[in-house]
Amino acid sequence: MVLILVGLLLGQTAVHEGTYVPSADRPDRQQKADYRAYTRGSGRSGAASAFSLQFAVAGGAGMKNACDCTAITGTRGEVLTMTRASTATCTKTQASSGGGLTLTGIANGDLVTCSSNQPRVEWASNGVRGLLTEYSATNSALWSQAINTAPWVDEIGTGGTAPTLSGADAATDPYGNLTAEWYTFAATAGTQNSARAQPSASIGVWSAGVYVKGQAGSGTMDICLQTGAGTASCAACNYVSGSWTRCAVSGVTSVAAGSVYIGNMTAFNGGTARAANSVYISQVDVQNYPYITSPIPTTTVSVTRAQENASFPVVNGVTSQGSAAATFSPMTANYGGSTAWGPTLVNGSTARFMYFGTTMAMYDGTNNPTLSFGTLTYNTPKRFASNWFGTTMNMYNITDSTSFTSAFTGTMTPGTALDIGSSTQMGAISGDGITTSVCLDSNPLRCR
Amino acid sequence: MDRAKLSGLAFALSTALLGTIALTTWQPATDAATLADSGISPTHAATCDVRFSPVCIVIAADAGIAVSRYERITFPVYFQTDGGSADAVLPPNIPVSAPGEERCVQVMRWGSCAMVPCGAAPATCALWGAAMPFATVQRPCVRQRADAGLPCPRALADGGSVDFGDLNVFPRSSAVDPAQCESVECAVFAGDNPNTDL
Numbered sequence: 001m002v003l004i005l006v007g008l009l010l011g012q013t014a015v016h017e018g019t020y021v022p023s024a025d026r027p028d029r030q031q032k033a034d035y036r037a038y039t040r041g042s043g044r045s046g047a048a049s050a051f052s053l054q055f056a057v058a059g060g061a062g063m064k065n066a067c068d069c070t071a072i073t074g075t076r077g078e079v080l081t082m083t084r085a086s087t088a089t090c091t092k093t094q095a096s097s098g099g100g101l102t103l104t105g106i107a108n109g110d111l112v113t114c115s116s117n118q119p120r121v122e123w124a125s126n127g128v129r130g131l132l133t134e135y136s137a138t139n140s141a142l143w144s145q146a147i148n149t150a151p152w153v154d155e156i157g158t159g160g161t162a163p164t165l166s167g168a169d170a171a172t173d174p175y176g177n178l179t180a181e182w183y184t185f186a187a188t189a190g191t192q193n194s195a196r197a198q199p200s201a202s203i204g205v206w207s208a209g210v211y212v213k214g215q216a217g218s219g220t221m222d223i224c225l226q227t228g229a230g231t232a233s234c235a236a237c238n239y240v241s242g243s244w245t246r247c248a249v250s251g252v253t254s255v256a257a258g259s260v261y262i263g264n265m266t267a268f269n270g271g272t273a274r275a276a277n278s279v280y281i282s283q284v285d286v287q288n289y290p291y292i293t294s295p296i297p298t299t300t301v302s303v304t305r306a307q308e309n310a311s312f313p314v315v316n317g318v319t320s321q322g323s324a325a326a327t328f329s330p331m332t333a334n335y336g337g338s339t340a341w342g343p344t345l346v347n348g349s350t351a352r353f354m355y356f357g358t359t360m361a362m363y364d365g366t367n368n369p370t371l372s373f374g375t376l377t378y379n380t381p382k383r384f385a386s387n388w389f390g391t392t393m394n395m396y397n398i399t400d401s402t403s404f405t406s407a408f409t410g411t412m413t414p415g416t417a418l419d420i421g422s423s424t425q426m427g428a429i430s431g432d433g434i435t436t437s438v439c440l441d442s443n444p445l446r447c448r
Numbered sequence: 449m450d451r452a453k454l455s456g457l458a459f460a461l462s463t464a465l466l467g468t469i470a471l472t473t474w475q476p477a478t479d480a481a482t483l484a485d486s487g488i489s490p491t492h493a494a495t496c497d498v499r500f501s502p503v504c505i506v507i508a509a510d511a512g513i514a515v516s517r518y519e520r521i522t523f524p525v526y527f528q529t530d531g532g533s534a535d536a537v538l539p540p541n542i543p544v545s546a547p548g549e550e551r552c553v554q555v556m557r558w559g560s561c562a563m564v565p566c567g568a569a570p571a572t573c574a575l576w577g578a579a580m581p582f583a584t585v586q587r588p589c590v591r592q593r594a595d596a597g598l599p600c601p602r603a604l605a606d607g608g609s610v611d612f613g614d615l616n617v618f619p620r621s622s623a624v625d626p627a628q629c630e631s632v633e634c635a636v637f638a639g640d641n642p643n644t645d646l
Contacts, residue, residue, distance in 0.1 A: 085499070085554050087639030116550075116639060136557055138635050142616050150613030151602075202619075229605070257605065257622060300591070301617040301642040302635035304556055 051317030052446065053078055055420065055438040056130045063129045066100065066121050067092035069114035072131070074312065080131075080420075082119045084308035089113055089294045090120040090132065097243075099123035100132060100434060101331060101379040106211070106244035109176030111283075111295065119310065120294075122434050124329045126381045130436030132294070133421030134331070136307040139296035140200040141208070141260055141286040145179045147196045155259070157193030157267035161186035166215070166278065173282035174211050174244050175297075180280040182215055188266035189273040195263025200286040201225060201254035208260045209248040209285045209292040214241035215278040222265035222274065223247045225286070226258035232268035234261075239279060248292040250332070260286045291332035293432060311417035315347045317442045319412050321389035324353035325398075325447035326420075329434040333378045345440060346419045351412035353440065354386050354395075362386055362393050362406070365413060369406030371395040381436065387444040388412065398448065471558055472533070476540040480577035483526075488537055490524035490576045493569035495585060496561040497633055499640075504543055504552040511580045517645040518633035521553075523582035524573040527563060539581035553582070556635060590629035591617045591646075600629035615643065 054075045056063055062073040067090035072080050090100070090112045097105035100122025114120050120132040143149040154162040167182035186194040200208075208225050218241060224234035237247030262284060264274035283295045296305050324345045345353040350365035359370040374397055376382065383398040393408040421435045439447035476483055483489065497520050500508065508515045515521075526537035536558075543552040555561065566573035575581040592600040592614055601609040601624045609624050617634060620626050632646045 085551065086637035113639075138557070140635075142613075150611070151616050151618075153610075199618075257619075296638055299642060300613075300615040301589075301632070301646060303638050304635045305638045306554075 050442040051315060051322070051440070052076075052442070053312060053315070053418070053438070053440045055080070055312075056128065056436045058128050058437065060129050063121055065092075066090070066094075066123050066129060067112035067114070068121060069112065069118040072119050072121060078312050080119065081311050081417075082117050082308060083310075084117055085306035086304065087113050087115055088120060088134070088305050088308070089296065091122055091294070093123065095123040095125055095127040098379065099125040099329070101125070101329060103246045103248070104240075104243070106174055106246065108172040108174065108244075110244075111174040111176075113175070113297075116306075124327070124381055124434045124436050125379050126327075126329075126436075128327070128381075128436040130327075130329070130434040131310060131421055132434050133308055133310060134293050134305065134432050136304060137287045137289050137293045137296065138302050138304040139285045139287055139298050140202075140302045141198060141284045142200070142298055142300060142302070144284045144296070144298040145173060145175075145282055146181065147183070147198075147262060147281055147284060148181050152196050152198045155193050155195040155197035155261055155263070155265075157188070157265075158191040160188055160192030160194050160267070163194050163196060163263055171213070171280045173280075175283075180213070180282040182278070182280055183263070184276060184278045185221060185263040185274070187274060187276045188264040190271070191267045193261070193263070193265050193267045195222070195261045195265055196281075197259045197261045199257040199259045201258040201260070201288075203256050204254060204288060205290050206252055206254045206258070207248060207250040207285075207287050207289050207292045208252075209246055209283075209287075209295065210237070210262050211244045211246050211282040211295075212237055212239040213244045213280040214239050215280060217241050219275065219277045219279070221263055221277045221279065222261065222269050223249050224261040224265050224268050225249055225252040225254050226261070227252060228255055230268075232259075232261060232265065234265055234269040236269070236272075244282070246292075246295075250292060251290045260284065293331060309419060310421050311419045313418070314414055314416055315418045315440065316414055318347070318353075318440065319351075319414060320410060321387075321444050322353070322412070322440065322442045323385065323387035323444045323447035324441075325383065325385035325437070325439045326354065326435055327381045327383040327437040329379055329381045329436070330376045331378070331432040333376045344419055344421060345438070347412065347415050347417070351415055353388075353412070354384060360384055360395055360397065362388070362395055364388070364393065364409045364411065366409045367393060367406050369393060369395060369404055371397055371402065371404040373397060374400040374402065383437070385448050387447070389444045396448070472535050473555070473558070474535060474537045475542070475544060476537060478540065480540050483537070483540060488526045490526055490539075490566055490573040492525050492527040492563045492565055493522055493572035494525045494527075494536070494561050494563050495520065495522040496558070497556040497588075497635070499554045499556065499637060501545065501550040501552050501554075503545075503549075507543055507552075508580055513580050513584070515584060517640070518636060520585050520587055520633065521582040522569070522572045522585055524566070524576045525563075539576050539578075541577065541579055541581055554637075556637070586620075587631040587633050588620055589617045589632050589634035590620045590623045590626055591615050591632055593628075593630045598628040600625075617642070617646070
């Protein structure tokens with residue numbers, strides 16, 4: 001209702017389908033107050049939108065079903081161009097189970113391989129279908145879906161019992177194929193291990209992940225990455241029998257030829273004893289990244305998922321004034337100060353309506369204000385907005401109710417495309433996560 | 449060279465992280481002489497793992513350079529940093545692919561490229577205007593030769609060695625005897641077949 005009234009006041013007749021309707025939080029009120037002050041001072045009234053784009057909004061107009069891997073558009077049919085030089089994995093887990101970034105409740109066949117240049121539509125946890133974008137990553141674990149195959153070997157620590165292959169290709173995996181191995185890892189205590197291992201990582205920061213399902217019940221095992229001779233960094237892996245759980249250990253500084261370990265790892269996990277675990281194992285990733293990204297299947301060689309870019313054709317009509325907004329579901333709560341994340345809305349190298357590095361930022365070629373994006377929570381949507389008019393640029397962290405105002409040159413110079421999620425037009429800004437509810441409009445009050 | 453001027457001479461191909469630097473790669477839209485007139489000439493030799501498109505494998509072969517789909521190559525670039533961002537302009541004669549087609553030479557990961565100043569690699573930088581402005585270098589990984597009957601064990605940290613498995617790829621530096629192994633690249637793009645594309 002609030003938005004409809006504002007629209008009528010500005011001479012607009014309809015609310016676009018799926019337009020984000022804000023609660024009465026401070027940035028929205030501030031946004032209106034900022035613009036009303038400007039229109040009163042200049043004698044202008046709000047004009048009808050000369051440009052309006054909405055994408056990945058609630059209701060799903062222009063979007064396809066999750067992981068359809070087919071072309072998607074804005075709500076009015078605007079064509080989104082995807083560029084990625086490799087295939088990539090999409091997760092179609094429903095929002096009710098956590099959506100595409102979930103680590104639990106993953107069903108057989110939830111993982112889908114999209115071909116090169118195909119978009120990956122995934123559910124955000126708030127029930128909106130969005131676009132998953134990721135930076136390039138490489139999985140160095142060979143035979144990622146066959147840990148019963150060389151170069152995988154047993155790891156028993158001192159006095160441990162080797163794991164038992166209870167069945168090769170014994171169960172349907174998260175990709176829907178009959179490839180999951182059934183392993184029984186023996187109970188461990190003291191200096192014992194009972195696991196499968198492979199030297200995969202080199203010196204640097206790595207993360208590892210594995211899909212696990214209990215063969216007959218739930219339990220706890222380990223996933224570890226080697227940090228030195230006889231040492232590893234481990235994460236407890238709590239699995240259930242009814243669905244797949246993706247367990248991960250992240251941000252580990254590995255050693256040269258550092259091994260990944262899957263199983264019971266009491267000797268390396270700080271001494272926590274483990275009961276025997278009878279589990280199905282699928283898709284192991286050892287990625288050169290501070291956090292685990294979407295899975296990358298391998299066989300005899302490491303495999304790289306190429307960086308991807310998503311863009312709409314060049315945008316005009318938002319040069320002198322406009323607004324932008326997007327909601328972002330992060331792939332990690334800690335991007336480690338990386339400059340490569342976030343929902344980017346960039347229309348050329350000097351028309352950055354919203355982009356993210358260590359902070360949220362805007363740029364008109366001269367002014368480069370920033371605003372903290374605050375605390376991030378894994379797989380929890382967070383909304384940001386901005387607008388520009390007259391001599392003012394404003395940034396709004398809608399979720400945290402913070403804002404920042406800066407000078408504006410009066411011109412956002414159009415570029416060659418509107419990049420969403422990542423950008424070919426500027427530095428390595430790349431959204432590792434799901435972007436939804438994107439709005440760009442020549443009306444400074446439209447996108448909130 | 450500011451980005452606005454660069455945009456008039458080249459088009460942006462991709463972005464990447466080079467360490468902590470945000471790198472934009474540019475494909476020239478003009479020849480070496482015009483670039484030189486605008487102050488763009490090679491500054492560095494880059495050594496990167498790349499994927500050649502099938503079309504460009506043929507083009508390279510016609511030029512007398514045999515390349516596989518995946519290679520490690522060295523090539524000249526104009527490289528300029530500006531704070532936390534950088535621009536890399538590729539040599540002007542790398543063939544341009546049609547929209548939607550696979551890029552002629554796709555760098556696997558700019559962050560793993562080695563960059564040295566032209567003063568330390570004059571031969572590479574001299575390739576700037578060449579028809580095929582790159583040279584292949586030693587591939588950094590190995591695997592057992594498919595049909596030579598030779599072992600290709602991997603050395604272990606404890607002094608022993610292990611059979612790493614048929615066709616399984618590992619770093620050349622950890623091969624007991626690299627001469628007995630087949631030299632290959634260390635990774636392929638997702639979707640490619642290592643048995644036929646490496």
